[in-house]
Amino acid sequence: MALLxxxxxxxxxxxxxxxxxxxxxxxxxxxxxxxxxxxxxKTTTLHTITGLLQARAGRxxxxxxxxxxxxxxKIVSMGIAHVPEGRRIFQQLSVYDNLRLGAYTRSNPRxxxxxxxxxYDRFPRLKxxxxxxxxxxxxxxxxxxxxxxxxxxxxxxxxxxxxSMGLSxxxxxxxxxxxxxxxxxxxxVLLVEQNAKKALSIxxxxxxxxxxxxxxxxxxxxLLHNDQVKKAYLGE
Amino acid sequence: MSFISNLIGGLSLGSIYAxxxxxxTMVYGIAKMLxxxxxxxxxxxxxxxxxxxxxxxxxxxxxxxxxxxxxxxLGVLTEKIAYKPLRGSSPLAVLITAIGVSYxxxxxxxxxxxxxQRPFPKLFSLSPIRIGKDLVIKGESIVTLGVxxxxxxxxxxxxxxxxxxxxxxxxxxxxxxxxxxxVNVNRTISITxxxxxxxxxxxxxxxxxxxxxxxxxxxxxxxxxxxxxxxFGGIGSIPGAMIGGILLGVIENLSKGYISTxxxxxxxxxxxxxxxxxxxxxxxxxxxxEKV
Numbered sequence: 302m303a304l305l306x307x308x309x310x311x312x313x314x315x316x317x318x319x320x321x322x323x324x325x326x327x328x329x330x331x332x333x334x335x336x337x338x339x340x341x342x343k344t345t346t347l348h349t350i351t352g353l354l355q356a357r358a359g360r361x362x363x364x365x366x367x368x369x370x371x372x373x374x375k376i377v378s379m380g381i382a383h384v385p386e387g388r389r390i391f392q393q394l395s396v397y398d399n400l401r402l403g404a405y406t407r408s409n410p411r412x413x414x415x416x417x418x419x420x421y422d423r424f425p426r427l428k429x430x431x432x433x434x435x436x437x438x439x440x441x442x443x444x445x446x447x448x449x450x451x452x453x454x455x456x457x458x459x460x461x462x463x464x465s466m467g468l469s470x471x472x473x474x475x476x477x478x479x480x481x482x483x484x485x486x487x488x489x490v491l492l493v494e495q496n497a498k499k500a501l502s503i504x505x506x507x508x509x510x511x512x513x514x515x516x517x518x519x520x521x522x523x524l525l526h527n528d529q530v531k532k533a534y535l536g537e
Numbered sequence: 538m539s540f541i542s543n544l545i546g547g548l549s550l551g552s553i554y555a556x557x558x559x560x561x562t563m564v565y566g567i568a569k570m571l572x573x574x575x576x577x578x579x580x581x582x583x584x585x586x587x588x589x590x591x592x593x594x595x596x597x598x599x600x601x602x603x604x605x606x607x608x609x610x611l612g613v614l615t616e617k618i619a620y621k622p623l624r625g626s627s628p629l630a631v632l633i634t635a636i637g638v639s640y641x642x643x644x645x646x647x648x649x650x651x652x653x654q655r656p657f658p659k660l661f662s663l664s665p666i667r668i669g670k671d672l673v674i675k676g677e678s679i680v681t682l683g684v685x686x687x688x689x690x691x692x693x694x695x696x697x698x699x700x701x702x703x704x705x706x707x708x709x710x711x712x713x714x715x716x717x718x719x720v721n722v723n724r725t726i727s728i729t730x731x732x733x734x735x736x737x738x739x740x741x742x743x744x745x746x747x748x749x750x751x752x753x754x755x756x757x758x759x760x761x762x763x764x765x766x767x768x769f770g771g772i773g774s775i776p777g778a779m780i781g782g783i784l785l786g787v788i789e790n791l792s793k794g795y796i797s798t799x800x801x802x803x804x805x806x807x808x809x810x811x812x813x814x815x816x817x818x819x820x821x822x823x824x825x826x827e828k829v
Contacts, residue, residue, distance in 0.1 A: 353713050377719030389714040391707055393823070402707050405700070406719035454719065 302365070304329045304489055305350070305458060310359035312342075312349050319345045321513035323359075327458065332480070332490040334500040334521060336534055337510035343493040344386050346510070347460045351383040352376050364457070378406040380457035384464060386493075388447040392436030396427055399435050399446055403453030413453075420449040423479075441472040448479065458489040465496045477503055497534035501525045509534070541672055543794040544787060549678035549747065551786020552685035556740040557763030558770065558778035559692060560733030566709040566773040567729045570620060570631045574638035576760015578734050580646060582608045582741030583657065583751045590658040597660035604738045612734025613727050621723070639757075646753035654752040657745030681743045688739065689779050692732075696775060705729060709773070762789075762802075765809050771822025780820060 303326035312320040320342045327333045335343050348354040350361055352373030361368040363379060371379070382403075391399050400420060404413045421428035424445045430438065435446060444464060451459055461480065465473040473496065481503050484490050494500035501507055501521045509517035509530065517529065524530045557579060564572045582604045589603035619638050623631050663676025696702040707715035708725045716722050744759060745751050762785060770781025788808055792801040812820065 351717060353716060372721075373716050374719050374721040377717065383717045385714060385717060389711055389717075391710050391714065393710055394703075394706060398703060398706075402703060402715075402718045402720075405704065450718075 303327060304364060305491065306360070306362045307346070307350070308360040308362075310346065310349065310361065311357040312345050312354055313357050314345075319513055320349070320356075323510065323513070323515055325508045325515060325518065327489060327491050329457075330484075330487070330489055331505045332484050332492060332503055334497075334504035334507040335491065335493045335510055336495070336497040336500055336507060336524075336530075338533075339495065340512075341510040342513045343510055344462055347383060347385075347462050347491070347493055350460060351381060377454050380455075381460065382451035382454045382456035382458070383460045384447045384451045384462060386462040386466065388443050390435045390438075390443055390446050390450065392434070394435055395432050396435050396438070396446060397431040399450050400427070400431075400453050403450035406454060412455075416453050416455060420452055423482075424449055440467055441469075441475070444468060444472070444476055445479075448476075448483070452483070452488075456488060458491060459483065460491045460493075462493045463495060464492070465494065465499060473499060497530070498525075501530075539794065542674060543790050545674050545678050545682070547787035547790030548783060549675075549681040549743075549786070550790055551766075551783035552681050553740050553743050553747070553759060553782075554763045554766045554785050555779045555782025556685055556688065556736045556743070557759055558766040558782040559689075559775065560736045561764055561767040562770070562772055562775060562778040563705075563729050564733050565767070566775075567705060568616070568620065568624075568726055570628065571635065571764070572620075572733075573632065573635040573760070573764075574615060574642060575733065575737060576756035576758075576763065577639050577642040577646075578608050578612060578737035578756065579741040579744060579759060580751065580753065580756035581611055581642060582738035583745045583755055584646060584650060584655075585738075586660075586742055586745065587655060587657060587751060590660060595658075600658075600660065601738075601742055604742060605735050608734040608738035608741070609731045612730040612737070616727060616730040621726075639760075643753050643757070650753060652753065654750040657749050657751050660742075660746065677743075677746045681747065684739070684743075688736065692775065695732075701725070701728060762805065765806065768819055769809050769812055771819030774819070774821040774823070777819055777821035 305327040308324050310320050310323040323342065323346055335346065337343050345354060349356050350368065356369055363381060366379065368376060391402065400417060404416060407413055426442055427446060427449060435443065438446060464476050464480065468476060477499050480490060480492065492500055492504060501524055504521040506519065507521045507524050508515050517524065557575065560575050561572065564570065564575070585607040586600045586604040590597065590600035593599055615638055619634050620631060623634060663680060665676055666674045666679065668674065696705060704715065704720045704725050707718060707720055708722055712722050744755065763782060766781040766785040767778045769785060770777030785805060789801050789805050792804040796804065
């Protein structure tokens with residue numbers, strides 16, 4: 302059974318139909334890429350999964366539970382972490398406070414300390430700067446913090462929205478390496494990216510989203526060699 | 538000597554403004570709205586204590602507790618009924634609603650208690666403190682200042698050291714991101730309104746003890762001045778509200794003592810204009826870049 306299933310999702314922004322009909326599924330342990338142009342509905346899809354937006358119709362099921370009937374603040378504790386577009390770390394709080402907020406739904410202090418230690422292990426920079434105000438971090442460090450903050454909830458699945466946005470090519474590669482590592486450690490990943498080439502290179506399967514509909518789907522390797530995808534998203 | 542007693546009177550008056558300003562600034566920080574009905578919560582608090590003290594056998598602590606509970610319930614209900622449905626709509630709509638709530642509370646008080654000022658019960662018999670030959674400090678001033686300082690320390694601890702405090706900071710910075718952390722945004726907003734209203738009840742108590750008379754419009758002038766204090770200190774900033782409130786009280790009282798009683802309010806507002814001309818974000822306000 303799939304971990305996350307989205308069926309015939311429809312989402313409106315006022316009168317604008319942002320998502321017309323989107324269905325896909327994410328299995329345990331996979332990296333799934335959702336690629337598409339600006340405005341195709343990728344971010345809207347993620348926001349609807351985590352309850353920041355209300356769907357007009359359709360079904361979202363996670364681990365057998367209907368997410369559309371779950372209050373937004375309970376969704377995190379079910380095991381879904383969302384690294385939003387633009388990172389949205391708490392700029393005025395310290396690095397440490399940001400990480401602690403990531404563990405907001407957890408209560409065992411020892412387990413939280415363990416997660417913190419493993420985050421600091423993976424990102425020594427964050428440990429060095431733990432008392433620094435997060436807004437003063439560089440773009441790359443902020444992306445690391447956003448991912449670490451999400452990891453602090455010990456998620457089963459991580460939704461990542463444009464993690465490469467605004468980063469230098471070197472950092473982009475680093476971010477994708479980290480995503481792969483997180484996945485190898487057992488976390489399922491749903492990745493939204495405009496950088497289709499990078500996304501397809503680490504994903505198991507992918508879906509192409511065009512103006513609110515899924516137009517193409519399949520193993521990432523196949524899409525990487527699909528003429529249509531090459532022309533529209535890989536710039537070849 | 539008269540300078541010191543004026544100063545202490547000012548600190549005590551400023552404490553009342555600071556308590557009210559804290560409510561303004563916390564609600565502004567979290568809900569991004571100016572709750573112009575906040576001043577009238579003070580009036581409701583004062584009248585509840587007045588009624589409870591005269592009907593429940595006169596135990597001052599029971600009366601104060603009644604005032605606190607009533608204000609907390611009123612504050613939370615106001616948010617749920619009047620402001621929550623408008624979340625996400627234009628700030629002007631919320632502002633007008635808040636002014637409407639303010640008039641509503643004043644009118645209800647007018648219907649129940651009439652327009653004549655009522656004497657506020659002397660809940661505690663506090664003897665003035667005499668230092669030296671001619672320095673006399675009112676006992677109420679000392680209590681007001683002392684309790685306010687303790688409350689401020691408590692608020693700072695709550696905000697900076699507790700989980701709910703961190704959640705409040707997170708919600709005030711980015712509601713959506715806070716929700717993605719699993720913070721219950723609605724509950725956090727309710728708690729903020731509850732704390733602000735409880736502080737208003739305490740302010741109502743001290744206002745009654747200081748001025749001895751209360752009426753349906755008791756809350757409006759302190760409310761406006763506390764709003765000024767919050768803007769003066771930097772709206773959204775908690776230490777700013779504390780400093781702004783206390784400074785405002787001191788400026789007002791010293792103006793009364795040395796310049797003119799009639800002009801004191803004018804001087805207070807002139808200082809606000811001056812501060813905003815020099816530092817538009819207030820004393821401790823942060824400059825927030827508008828996100829596009």
